[in-house]
Structure formats: C-alpha cells, structure tokens
Amino acid sequence: MSEPVVYDLKGLKCPLPVLKTRRRMADLAAGTELAIETTDPLAVIDIPHFCHEDGHDLLESIKIDTGHRFLIRKGGER
Helix, strand or coil, X not given: CCCCEEEECCCCCCCHHHHHHHHHHHCCXXXXXXXXXXXXXXXXXXXXXXXXXXXXXXXXXXXXXXXXXEEEECCCXX
16 A cells, blocks of 8 residues: 555644545545644544544544644544
C-alpha cells in the first residue's frame, strides 16, 4: 500500500479541520488512508470524536513540531 496523502490543515481553527476532513473523506473509497496535519489544539479532541462518529479508524495520533498529525482509515459506508 502506498503512503497516505498528507492533507495540510495547519492554521485552521475549530471546526474547520473536522469539516474539511469530513468533506475530503467523502470522496475516498472505504479502506483508504488519509493523513492530516493541524495546528488547532482542539483537534486532539475533535478528530478522534469525528472518526468515532463517522465510523473511521484513527490509526495514529502524534505530536509534531507544528501541531498534530493524524492517520485515518476510511470506514465502510453505513
């Protein structure tokens, strides 16, 4: 499997990182992985909640120099 595309959401404040991630995930096939990077401190709460609510798998959540990076695998359609 190839490296996931990194979706740069740095500089955006809540709720934009979740809204933009939701919109981006809608176009992906189930099982596709997307990495997002954000500087919003609330993303560590919002992104896991979004994944749980929308049925995606949060594979990784790590602190990076500029904020946080999340690796998400799109879940199956509900």
